[in-house]
Each structure stands twice: as C-alpha cells, then as structure tokens.
Amino acid sequence: MARGTILIADDDTAIRTVLNQALARAGYVPRATGNAATLWRWVSQGEGDVVITDVVMPDENAFDLIPRIKKVRPELPVIVMSAQNTLMTALTAAEKGAYEYLPKPFDLSEVVSVVGRALAGSNGRPRAVAADMDSEELPLIGRSPAMQEIYRALARLTQTDLTVMIQGESGTGKELVARVLHDHGKRRAGPFVAINMAAIPRELIESELFGHEKGAFTGAQTRTPGRFEQAEGGTLFLDEIGDMPLEAQTRLLRVLQQGEYTTVGGRTPIKTNVRIVAATHRDLRSQIQQGLFREDLYYRLNVVPLRLPPLRERVEDIGDLVRHFLRQAAREGLGQKSIETAAIERLKTHPWPGNVRELENFVRRVGALYTQDTLTQQIIEHELAEAEPPKRSAAPESEPKDFAEMVERYLADYFAGFGKELPPPGLYDRVIREVEQPLLSAALAATRGNQIRAAELLGLNRNTLRSRIKALDLRVFRAPMP
Numbered sequence: 126m127a128r129g130t131i132l133i134a135d136d137d138t139a140i141r142t143v144l145n146q147a148l149a150r151a152g153y154v155p156r157a158t159g160n161a162a163t164l165w166r167w168v169s170q171g172e173g174d175v176v177i178t179d180v181v182m183p184d185e186n187a188f189d190l191i192p193r194i195k196k197v198r199p200e201l202p203v204i205v206m207s208a209q210n211t212l213m214t215a216l217t218a219a220e221k222g223a224y225e226y227l228p229k230p231f232d233l234s235e236v237v238s239v240v241g242r243a244l245a246g247s248n249g250r251p252r253a254v255a256a257d258m259d260s261e262e263l264p265l266i267g268r269s270p271a272m273q274e275i276y277r278a279l280a281r282l283t284q285t286d287l288t289v290m291i292q293g294e295s296g297t298g299k300e301l302v303a304r305v306l307h308d309h310g311k312r313r314a315g316p317f318v319a320i321n322m323a324a325i326p327r328e329l330i331e332s333e334l335f336g337h338e339k340g341a342f343t344g345a346q347t348r349t350p351g352r353f354e355q356a357e358g359g360t361l362f363l364d365e366i367g368d369m370p371l372e373a374q375t376r377l378l379r380v381l382q383q384g385e386y387t388t389v390g391g392r393t394p395i396k397t398n399v400r401i402v403a404a405t406h407r408d409l410r411s412q413i414q415q416g417l418f419r420e421d422l423y424y425r426l427n428v429v430p431l432r433l434p435p436l437r438e439r440v441e442d443i444g445d446l447v448r449h450f451l452r453q454a455a456r457e458g459l460g461q462k463s464i465e466t467a468a469i470e471r472l473k474t475h476p477w478p479g480n481v482r483e484l485e486n487f488v489r490r491v492g493a494l495y496t497q498d499t500l501t502q503q504i505i506e507h508e509l510a511e512a513e514p515p516k517r518s519a520a521p522e523s524e525p526k527d528f529a530e531m532v533e534r535y536l537a538d539y540f541a542g543f544g545k546e547l548p549p550p551g552l553y554d555r556v557i558r559e560v561e562q563p564l565l566s567a568a569l570a571a572t573r574g575n576q577i578r579a580a581e582l583l584g585l586n587r588n589t590l591r592s593r594i595k596a597l598d599l600r601v602f603r604a605p606m607p
Contacts, residue, residue, distance in 0.1 A: 128151070128152045128153050128244070129153055129154070129174035129175065129240075129244050130153070130154045130155075130156060130172065130173050130174050130175075131148050131153045131154065131155045131156070131173065131174065131175050131176075131177060131240060132156050132157075132158075132164060132167050132168065132172065132173035132175070132176045132177070132178075133145065133148075133155055133156065133157040133158070133177045133178075134157070134158050134159070134160070134161060134163070134164040134176070134177070134178040134179060134182060134187075135157070135159065135177075135178070135179040135182070135206065136159045136160065136179065136182050136183055137179070138159070140179075140206075140229075141157040141158075141159065143233065144157065144177065144233075144236065145157055147233040147236065147237055148236075148237065148240065151237045151240075151241075153240065156172070156173070159182075159183070160182055160183055160184050160185075161178075161182045161183075161184050161185035161186075161187065161190050162184055162185070164176065164178060164190070165185075165190060165193070165194075168194050168197070168198060168201065169197055171198075173201065174201075174244060175201070175202050175203075175204065175224075175240050175243045175244060176194065176201060176202070176203045176204065177204045177206065177236070177240070178190070178203065178204070178205060178206065179205075179206050179207065180205060180206070180207040180209065180214065180218075181207070181209070187205060188217055188218075188221050191203055191205075191221040191222055191223060192221060192222065195221075195222045202224035202225075202243035202244075203222070203223050203224055204223065204224055204225045204226075204227060204236075204239055204240070204243065205218040205223040205225070205226050205227070206226075206227045206228075206229055206231065207226070207227075207228060207229060208228075208229040210228040210229070210268040210273055210276075211268070211276070212265045212272075212276045212279065212305070214226065214228075214276075215273075215276035215277055215279065215280040216276075216279065216280050216283065216305075216309050218280060219280035219281065219283060219284055220283075220309070224239075224243050225239050225242075225243070225277075226276070226277055226280055227239065228268075228273045228276075228277075265298060265301060265302070265305065266442065266445050266446050266449045267439055267441075267442030267445055267446065268441075268442065268445065269439040269441045269442045271434040271438055271439045272434070272439060272442060275302070275431070275433065275434075278431055279302065279305055279306065279309075282306055282310075282429060282431075283305070283306060283309040283310045283311075284310075284311075285310075285311075286310075286311055286312070286400050287428050287429050288381075288400070288401045288402070288403070288425070288426055288428040288429065289303075289306060289401075289402045289403070289428070289429045289430075289431055290366075290403050290404070290405075290426050290427040290428070290429070290430050290431065291303065291402065291403070291404040291405075291431050291432075291433060292404075292405060292406075292409075292430060292431070292432045292433070293404070293406060293432060293433030293434075293435070294406050294433075294435045294480055295406050295479065295480065295482070296436075296479045296480030296481055296482030296483055297433040297434070297435060297436070297480045297481060298433060298480075298481055298482075299364065299404035299406075299433060300319060300362065300364060300404070302404075302431065302433065303317075303319070303360070303362040303364075303402040303404065304317060304362075306360065306400075306402055307359065307360040307362075307400075307402075310360070310400070312358065312359050312360055312400055314358075314359075315356070315357070315358035315359025315360070316355060316356055316357075316358070316359040316360075317356075317359055317360050317362065318352050318355045318356035318359065318360070318361050318362065319362040319364060320333060320334065320352045320361070320362070320363060320364065321364040321365055321549070322363065322364065322365045322366055322367075322368040322369045323364075323365040323368040323549040323551070324365075324549045324550060324551075325550075325551070326550060326551050326554070327370040327372075327373070327551060327554050330369065330370060330373045331372070331373050331376060331389055332349070332351065332389045333351060333352060334351050334352050334353060334373065334376075334377070335351040335353060335354075335376070335380075335386050335387065335388050335389060336348070336349050336350045336351030336353075336354055336388040336389070336391075337349055337351075337388055337389035337390050337391075338388050338389065338390035338391045339390075340390065341388070341389045341390025341391075342389070342390070345390070348388075351388065353380070353386060353395075353397050353399060354395070354397075356399045357397065357398060357399060358398055358399070359399060359400070360399065360400045360401075360402055361399045361400070361401055361402070362402050362403075362404070363377075363401065363402070363403040363404070363426075364403075364404050365404065365405055365406070365407075365549075366403040366404065366405050366409075366426065367405040367406070367407030367409055367412055367417075367418060368405075368407075368549075368555065369418075370554075370558075371417070371418075371419065371596065371597055371598045372596060374418065374419045374422050374598075375419070375598065377422060378419060378421060378422045378425060380397060381401070381422075381425045381426075382425070384396060384397060384398075385397060401426065403426045409423050409427075410423075415562065415563065416562050416566060416597065416598070416599055416600070417558075417559075417562060419598065435477075435480050436477040436480045436481055436483075436484060437476055437477060440473040441473075443469060443472050443473050443484065444469045446481060446484055446485075447464055447469060447472065447484070447488055448464070450484070450485050450488040450489065450492075451463070451464065451488060451492060454488070454489055454492045454493075459489075459492050459493055460492075460496075460498075461498070462492055462497075462498055462499065462500060463498065463499050463500070464499065464500040465499060465500065465501050465502055467501075467502040468500055468501055468502045468504070468505040470502075471502050471505050471506060471509070472484070472505060472509075475509055487508070490508070491504065491505070491508050494508075532560075536556075558597075561593065561597065562597050562599070564583075565579075565583070565590070565593060565594065565597065565599060566599060568582050568583050569594075569599070569601055574601045576590055576591060576594070576601065
C-alpha cells in the first residue's frame with residue numbers, strides 16, 4: 126500500500142531519476158517535473174503529500190514559490206535542495222517555511238528519512254521575516270559536510286526560542302553563531318548582549334549580570350543595570366560559561382528556574398524575558414566531575430547542544446575562507462589579491478590550533494606584508510615557517526620534583542597557549558580556585574567527611590573550612606571512621 130505521494134521538482138534529469146527510484150523502493154508514489162510551473166499546478170490542485178524541490182529552476186526560484194504553496198496549503202511539508210550550500214540558503218529555506226533543507230550532493234537514505242518524518246508530523250515551523258543580508262556579509266563561511274550540519278541546525282534553531290549551548294575550541298566562531306541565532310531569530314528586533322565570564326573578575330560577575338543599586342558596595346555611586354536588563358526582549362550570550370564562579374552559577378540557575386532576579390543590593394524581584402545562548406571551550410562534564418560546574422545548571426543550559434568543528438576537521442573550507450578574508454581586506458583598502466591553488470593546498474596541511482581566527486589573522490598579515498597581486502605557495506611557505514613556534518626537544522621531560530615544579534610547568538604551558546597575547550584577567554582567582562577545590566575535596570575524602578578533622582589536617586579554622594565548602598558548593602558525605 127502506497128505510503129504517500131511525493132512531488133519532486135528539479136531540472137536535473139539524473140537527480141529526478143535517483144529520487145524517483147529511491148522513494149519508490151521505500152513505498153512512496155513519486156511524481157517528478159523539471160519546472161516550477163508544473164509543481165505549482167499539482168500543489169494548487171491538491172495533489173501530493175510532501176514536496177521536494179530544488180531552489181534554482183528554469184522558470185522560478187523555489188524561495189519565491191514556497192510562500193505561495195504555504196498560503197494555499199500551509200500543512201504541506203516542503204523539502205528544499207540546493208547546490209548553493211551556504212548559511213544563507215539554509216536560513217532562507219527556514220524563513221520561507223521549508224520543512225527541511227538538504228545540501229547537494231545528498232544521501233538518498235537521508236532523503237527517505239526526512240520524507241518519513243515530514244509525513245509523520247506537520248510542518249509546525251513559524252514563519253519569520255526573511256533577513257536582508259548578502260551572503261558575502263554572513264559570518265559563517267564554508268561548504269564542508271561539517272558546516273552543512275551547522276547550517277541546518279541553525280536554520281531550525283532560529284525558528285525557536287530554545288536555550289543553546291555552543292561547544293567549540295577558541296577561534297571557531299562561537300559568538301558569530303550566537304549572533305546568527307539572534308539576527309535571524311524571533312528576537313531579532315531586541316538587543317544582543319554578550320558577556321565573557323573569563324574576562325570579568327569573579328567579585329564583579331554578579332553585578333555585571335544582574336546590575337546593582339546605588340550604595341550596594343563601595344564605589345556604587347548610581348544604580349547600574351546588568352546584562353539581563355540590557356538584553357530584555359532579546360538575546361543574552363554567556364561566553365566562556367565554564368569560567369563562571371560557583372556562587373554566580375547558583376544565582377544564574379535561580380534566574381533560569383524562576384524567570385526573575387534581584388539586583389545586587391536590591392530587594393524587588395525583576396521579571397526577565399531573554400533568550401540564553403551559552404558557549405564554552407571547556408569540557409563541562411569534566412568540570413562537573415571536578416566540582417567546578419553545577420550539574421543542574423548544565424542541564425538547564427544544554428537544552429540544545431551545538432558543537433562547532435575545529436578548522437582541522439573542515440580543511441576543505443580553507444579555500445573559501447581565505448578568499449573571503451582577502452575580499453574583506455580589499456574592501457578595507459589593502460588591495461585586491463588572489464591566491465594560488467598550490468598555496469591553498471599548503472594551508473590545508475597546517476594544523477591551525479587557533480582555528481578560523483588564526484587563519485584570518487594570517488591572511489590579513491600576508492595580504493598587508495606582500496605587494497604581489499597573487500599570493501604564491503612560496504610566500505605561504507615562508508610565512509608559515511616564520512609563524513611556527515619553536516619545537517620542543519624530542520627528549521622526554523623528567524618527572525617534576527615537587528608540586529611547585531608541576532604547577533610551574535602547567536603555568537608555562539598555559540601562558541604559551543596564548544602566544545604573544547595575555548590570558549584573560551582574573552588569573553589569580555582562577556588558579557587558586559582550581560587548586561583549592563581538589564585540595565579540600567581530598568582532605569574531606571581522607572577524613573571521611575569529618576569537617577573538624579579535615580580542618581585540623583588543612584590547618585584551617587573550622588568556620589573558614591565550612592565557609593569555603595559552601596562557596597565552592599562541595600558535596601560532603603559523612604562515613605564512619607575505621
């Protein structure tokens with residue numbers, strides 16, 4: 126028994142043939158055409174249960190046709206295919222009301238799976254006003270399979286108000302993704318406010334987030350709104366959420382649970398209406414195990430996880446990225462330049478630990494330093510050699526003699542990881558916290574949760590230990606001593 130009629134529109138005969146065969150094998154009744162006019166006639170006559178259409182067809186663009194389809198048959202799912210595998214294509218498909226976007230070349234099993242999902246449920250996607258943004262101005266560049274997955278996820282997420290957790294290494298573009306979610310989402314008319322947890326001293330984070338009243342602390346001369354208040358009706362981007370102090374995590378969790386907060390020094394609860402997008406380069410599950418991140422807050426923030434691939438996992442995008450950065454540099458007055466194919470291939474072999482940000486800085490530097498119109502492989506080889514950090518000795522390092530030497534090595538590697546830059550402010554507090562938490566946990570474990578004996582072991586006042594346990598939100602389990 127037929128499972129449903131699938132209308133296919135694509136001017137490529139080969140694509141129509143393979144889709145016909147795959148869908149027929151899956152038990153559907155496919156009907157195919159090479160133009161938009163026939164597709165529109167079928168739809169307007171009430172035929173078909175799902176539409177699969179290419180974007181660019183001889184007589185009409187599908188993005189112009191979809192709104193007409195949705196007007197006469199709003200329940201009819203429309204699946205869009207395109208070889209123009211850009212973020213703009215995915216976003217426009219979602220904004221026009223498409224059920225799903227499939228980049229070409231596609232996997233036939235995925236097409237069949239998407240058709241099945243479309244028939245099982247209704248479209249249900251709210252329609253948004255299409256953004257007037259040239260694809261050249263979009264922040265995310267690349268046509269790799271890894272980026273196609275990101276584009277499709279973003280197209281779906283812009284049509285919702287769900288909390289998103291962006292995971293990715295430094296330089297992968299986490300804030301750019303957050304801005305796409307805002308600029309193309311339901312809150313685009315509201316403000317986009319970003320705060321970097323790693324760049325703010327821990328004692329100021331609560332004031333930064335929630336604001337403070339006049340006289341709340343020394344130096345508070347006037348009432349100052351926090352980021353939640355500034356982002357009202359829009360999006361609040363919590364960057365490097367893994368560096369947030371535990372005390373602030375507790376207050377943030379309360380806001381997410383109750384939908385309200387109080388300013389520092391204030392007493393009146395303030396209702397909040399913001400979309401939360403968080404980001405981190407850290408492994409938050411490991412942070413939870415170490416007692417550095419609240420598990421309940423993690424689940425509140427990790428409603429929709431989105432992992433950004435490092436550049437080494439999408440080297441096929443390097444050519445597009447380099448040409449994009451060269452065009453940007455030309456618009457800024459650095460002159461129009463091109464790059465040899467061999468030079469692109471050489472760039473693909475570099476590890477790019479700093480990801481897209483490192484590649485952008487590299488391209489800008491090379492474009493500024495060389496007057497040639499074409500960047501050659503020799504130029505790229507020379508600049509990569511200049512940028513290469515000195516290699517460490519192949520001989521294995523000896524074991525650290527003591528704890529101080531171990532910490533010294535750790536900090537040396539930590540500073541080296543930032544190259545010529547400095548780490549974010551607040552380093553002292555972060556290092557002390559990373560040492561203090563496992564130290565107290567070890568002492569409590571050794572004394573089986575007996576806080577009096579743990580305080581003696583540590584050489585701390587009993588009240589001081591209790592205060593630190595509370596501040597670090599440590600879980601203490603009592604067990605009888607042997």
